[in-house]
Amino acid sequence: MELVTKLKQSWRTLTMVFALILIWIIFQYVTDGAFLESRNLSNLFRQMTVTGVLAMGMVLIIVSGHIDLSVGSVVCFLGVTLAMLMQKGYAPVASLLATLGVGLLISLVQGWLTAYQKVPAFIVTLAGMMIFRGLSMGVTAGVTIPLEDSWIKAFGSAYVPVAIGTGIAAVSVLFMIVTRLRRRASALQHGVATSSGLLTFLGLLILSALIAGFTYTMNNYEGLPVPVLVMLALMVIFNFIATKTVFGRHVYAVGGSVEAAHLSGVNVRKIVLGNFLLMGVLTTVAAMILTARVESAQPDAGQLLELDAVASCVIGGTSLMGGKGTIAGALLGALVMESLNNGMSLANMEAFWQYIVKGLVLVVAVWLDVASQKAR
Amino acid sequence: MxxxxxxxxxxxxxxxxxxxxxxxxxxxxxxxxxxxxxxxxxxxxxxxxxxxxxxxxxxxxxxxxxxxxxxxxxxxxxxxxxxxxxxxxxxxxxxxxxxxxxxxxxxxxxxxxxxxxxxxxxxxxxxxxxxxxxxxxxxxxxxxxxxxxxxxxxxxxxxxxxxxxxxxxxxxxxxxxxxxxxxxxxxxxxxxxxxxxxxxxxxxxxxxxxxxxxxxxxxxxxxxxxxxxxxxxxxxxxxxxxxGRELTDLYPRIDKEIGGPILEVQHLTVPHPTIPGRELLHDVSFTVRKGEILGIAGLMGSGRTEILMSVFGALHGKRKGTIKLEGETLDFATPQEAITRGLALVSEDRKRLGLVLEDTVSRNISLPSLGKLTRFGVLDDDGEMKIAKDFVRDLRIKTPGIQAQVKNLSGGNQQKVVLAKWMLTKPKVLFLDEPTRGIDVGARAEIYKIVGEMARAGVAVVMVSSELPEVLGLSDRVLVMCGGRVTGEFSRDEATQEQIMAAATRFSH
The missing domain is CATH 3.40.50.300 (P-loop containing nucleotide triphosphate hydrolases)
Incomplete structure (x- = not known):
């Protein structure tokens, strides 16, 4: 009985998980078992990192009631910046820091225009999308710039040694169990509704099994890909920011009601600017991963990435009206999107199908959301 | 027929x-x-x-x-x-x-x-x-x-x-x-x-x-x-x-001591944001003392709400005049500053301005005080829940739990959540704008009691209300506004509905 109510409460996450499982089963069947091979899954997770990293920043921006359409072009521009600086002979660390500086400057300007000058984010970042695409094409003169050999390439294709990967997984499981149990204890102490011991145990068991299975699969191929590790680390950090800091709370309050937040002493403009700056960090990370993976910066890289990021958030339960959305949801959304990309390529379906199917999944996800809200 | x-x-x-x-x-x-x-x-x-x-x-x-x-x-x-x-x-x-x-x-x-x-x-x-x-x-x-x-x-x-x-x-x-x-x-x-x-x-x-x-x-x-x-x-x-019961007295009689001045507003003039030459407030001066409840009466558009919003730093545009808090001249440019200095505002529009409706009871209560609820920058969930639980019990907020969304509560209970959120900031001055609008009789009496208790604890209260019985029943002193000016001031004993109405319609132009 309790299980049923619990399932009802988190039905949104569950439908997404079931959709994901369904997609995986279908592809497994269509590709004659190639889809769920360790090698392909390792690939799949590596491919989703760029979208996943951007989706985490996008969630916060959308939750606060704005949007960032420039991330695809900015990622491209930052990739070009990074590759060109290294080509000029600057050290990888210096080039990376300079790229981060450019990324922060871009987000500072866009955030300032949005938060302090009240130009709608849609317009500011639409302009940014055009400007940085144009700049990328201009500075490269339309030519691909190869990425010099350095440790940065590790962020594209390197793997974490099996032993270390297993260690990280073990620590994560332990950490998860401890935090869950502590949260449950405090909920019990304050009379907040929480799941029974059995259900908590089952939940932890399933999650631990997932982590174990994931690690096993990755290790079965070459180990945990470095970009995936980066993404997971960012997930922990951003989840912490969203749920455990004053800043994160203020983001959700601003998204829920700007006026109420303002009158409660929230510095709305600072929050919005802060979100853009976080996005500046994430676009830099995404640019590094993308450039490292293809070992070059291309002037047409990252096209439509912004829409993939937005779609991931929305599939993951983020409301475009603001106020609602989670980091984990966005990553799950990104995984759904990338599974579709990967599976359809693997099944040798023509590229046009990917757009059509992704579009359908997006609209169905939101339709389900709207329908369920009406039903309640 | x-x-x-x-x-x-x-x-x-x-x-x-x-x-x-x-x-x-x-x-x-x-x-x-x-x-x-x-x-x-x-x-x-x-x-x-x-x-x-x-x-x-x-x-x-x-x-x-x-x-x-x-x-x-x-x-x-x-x-x-x-x-x-x-x-x-x-x-x-x-x-x-x-x-x-x-x-x-x-x-x-x-x-x-x-x-x-x-x-x-x-x-x-x-x-x-x-x-x-x-x-x-x-x-x-x-x-x-x-x-x-x-x-x-x-x-x-x-x-x-x-x-x-x-x-x-x-x-x-x-x-x-x-x-x-x-x-x-x-x-x-x-x-x-x-x-x-x-x-x-x-x-x-x-x-x-x-x-x-x-x-x-x-x-x-x-x-x-x-x-x-x-x-x-x-x-x-x-x-x-x-x-379903006899209501003995809606307005609590509370024995409290009125101390020295807390908030002094002098010659406050606020221009109209869009119409040049017009003023929302003209040369408004008043003082509230420790433990005092100052009622502000007046018709709609008389500038009552604007006084609170302007002092609280929530009105855009220039403001002339001085504001003193405990003798110190301050300029509240934003609500954030006002709150940090010990002001609190229960706004007229509870659903739009007072609460984040989609959020939970506990998150609404803690919103203005989050800065104080952290340890090394990390939110203290435990402390937050405990505080919310205590308020729900003390103010008798009827809610399925502290994790319930405030949009599902009745008006009276929503207003109690708003009061709880400001009580948590331990304000020196509490502004109330139409505190009982759309709230039923039973919850009203409880809200009056909460406000009375806060005044007794030394909070200086300024209450704007359209309902004269409420103004007369709760205030120690009544200020009457008309056309952006103060047109009357009465002590609790001398104020009558007729006098207030007369002052509220004393247009100077």
């Missing part, structure tokens, strides 16, 4: 259930032609639910019992069908398009047109004659967003009547109106009654009920407990039936 007593709307044994609650339980209710039938009851008693059934918002099949209009059982599937039979509802929350003109709003969705082209002359002429007929002094071409709330209400009513409604349901129609506007409104209800319109009036203001109603039905806990002729009963009887 037979026509005059004809029953036009009748409800028989209405039952409506929501998951876990029986919102209406065997309700019987009827209205006759040319009659005003008042519906009284605390919030959550089921009045609004019943209105949603009558209007077709809750369609036939989602409730039990019969709904009859003009003697026929009706099975409304939606609001269009109820409108077609002549039922019109004016809801508490206005549903006008602010960017359109009065006439455009009144004819919205049914613009008179020929070959798809709107005949604007028709729209404006018909609107003008309708407004004239009703005695409303509003220009048909005025933009609705530029009108005061009182006038917007009138437009809403005109819109309902333009549909030839013969059954008019008014849900808290006067909650946003000033006293003069209410007089005009009540006069209008009498006119409609003479024309044979049947009115259902839902309001918390019993003086209005007695001013215009013929019959009164009291709702309690989803049941229609009693109906009587208005002339047979008095306010005490109705209140007793509403709460």
């Amino acid at each position: 037979a026509a005059a007593s004809q029953t036009v709307l009748e409800l028989r044994d209405i039952v409506k259930e929501f998951p876990g609650v029986r919102a209406l339980d065997g309700v019987r209710f009827d209205v006759r032609r040319g009659e005003v039938h008042a519906l009284c009851g605390e919030n959550g008693a089921g009045k609004s639910t019943l209105m949603k059934i009558i209007s077709g918002l809750y369609p036939f099949g989602s409730y039990g019992g019969d709904l009859l209009v003009d003697g026929q059982v009706r099975k409304f599937a939606g609001i269009k069908e109820s409108q077609a039979t002549g039922v019109a509802i004016v809801f508490q929350e206005l549903s006008l398009v602010r960017e359109l003109s009065v006439a455009e709003n009144i004819f919205l969705g049914r613009e008179p047109s020929r070959f798809g082209i709107i005949s604007w002359d028709d729209v404006y002429q018909k609107t003008a004659s309708l407004l004239n007929d009703l005695g409303f002094n509003i220009s048909p071409s005025a933009r609705v967003g530029d009108l005061g709330i009182g006038q917007q209400q009138m437009v809403e009513i005109a819109k309902a009547l333009a549909l030839n409604a013969h059954i008019l349901i008014l849900d808290e129609p006067t909650s946003a109106l000033s006293d003069t506007e209410i007089e005009v409104f009540l006069g209008m209800v009498r006119t409609l009654k003479q024309r044979g319109v049947a009115c259902v009036l839902i309001t918390h203001k019993l003086n209005e009920v007695f001013a215009v109603s013929d019959r009164i039905t009291v709702f309690r806990d989803g049941k229609s407990v009693v109906s009587y002729l208005a002339r047979d009963v008095n306010e005490h009887r109705v209140i007793a039936d509403m709460v």
Whole structure:
């Protein structure tokens, strides 16, 4: 009985998980078992990192009631910046820091225009999308710039040694169990509704099994890909920011009601600017991963990435009206999107199908959301 | 005479259930032609639910019992069908398009047109004659967003009547109106009654009920407990039936000590944000002392709300004058600064400005105090929950839990959440703007008690209210505003409703 109510409460996450499982089963069947091979899954997770990293920043921006359409072009521009600086002979660390500086400057300007000058984010970042695409094409003169050999390439294709990967997984499981149990204890102490011991145990068991299975699969191929590790680390950090800091709370309050937040002493403009700056960090990370993976910066890289990021958030339960959305949801959304990309390529379906199917999944996800809200 | 007593709307044994609650339980209710039938009851008693059934918002099949209009059982599937039979509802929350003109709003969705082209002359002429007929002094071409709330209400009513409604349901129609506007409104209800319109009036203001109603039905806990002729009963009887107990004294008498000045506002002048040369506030000065409750009375648009918003740093634009807090001259440029210095504002519009509706009780309470609820930058969830739990217990906030969304609470309990959130900031000065608007009698008394207790603990309270009994019952001193100026100041003992009204209408130009 309790299980049923619990399932009802988190039905949104569950439908997404079931959709994901369904997609995986279908592809497994269509590709004659190639889809769920360790090698392909390792690939799949590596491919989703760029979208996943951007989706985490996008969630916060959308939750606060704005949007960032420039991330695809900015990622491209930052990739070009990074590759060109290294080509000029600057050290990888210096080039990376300079790229981060450019990324922060871009987000500072866009955030300032949005938060302090009240130009709608849609317009500011639409302009940014055009400007940085144009700049990328201009500075490269339309030519691909190869990425010099350095440790940065590790962020594209390197793997974490099996032993270390297993260690990280073990620590994560332990950490998860401890935090869950502590949260449950405090909920019990304050009379907040929480799941029974059995259900908590089952939940932890399933999650631990997932982590174990994931690690096993990755290790079965070459180990945990470095970009995936980066993404997971960012997930922990951003989840912490969203749920455990004053800043994160203020983001959700601003998204829920700007006026109420303002009158409660929230510095709305600072929050919005802060979100853009976080996005500046994430676009830099995404640019590094993308450039490292293809070992070059291309002037047409990252096209439509912004829409993939937005779609991931929305599939993951983020409301475009603001106020609602989670980091984990966005990553799950990104995984759904990338599974579709990967599976359809693997099944040798023509590229046009990917757009059509992704579009359908997006609209169905939101339709389900709207329908369920009406039903309640 | 037979026509005059004809029953036009009748409800028989209405039952409506929501998951876990029986919102209406065997309700019987009827209205006759040319009659005003008042519906009284605390919030959550089921009045609004019943209105949603009558209007077709809750369609036939989602409730039990019969709904009859003009003697026929009706099975409304939606609001269009109820409108077609002549039922019109004016809801508490206005549903006008602010960017359109009065006439455009009144004819919205049914613009008179020929070959798809709107005949604007028709729209404006018909609107003008309708407004004239009703005695409303509003220009048909005025933009609705530029009108005061009182006038917007009138437009809403005109819109309902333009549909030839013969059954008019008014849900808290006067909650946003000033006293003069209410007089005009009540006069209008009498006119409609003479024309044979049947009115259902839902309001918390019993003086209005007695001013215009013929019959009164009291709702309690989803049941229609009693109906009587208005002339047979008095306010005490109705209140007793509403709460199910005798209410001894609404306004608490609290023995408290009034100390030295906390907040001193001198020569506060605020220009109008868009109209050059006009001023929202002109040379306003006042002082509030430790433990004192200062009431601010005045009509709508007299600058009452603006005083609070301006001092709190929530009004844009330049401000002249000085503000002193405990003797120190300060300039609150943003609410953030004001809150840090010990000010708190319970705003007029609870749902839009006071709360993040989608958020939980506990998150709303902690919002202004999050900075204090962290350890090394990490939120202390444990502490947050404990605080919320304590407030829910101490203020008797009726909620399924501290993790419940505030949008699901009743108005009174929402307001308690707002009060809790400010109590947590430990303010020196508490601003209250219409603290009991739309709140039922029972919760009202509790809110007065909370405010009284805060004053006793040394908080300086400034309370803006349209309800004179509330101002007189709670304040130690009363300031009266008119046209952005202070036009009167009275101590609790010397203030009377007549004096306040006189000062509130003392226009200087």
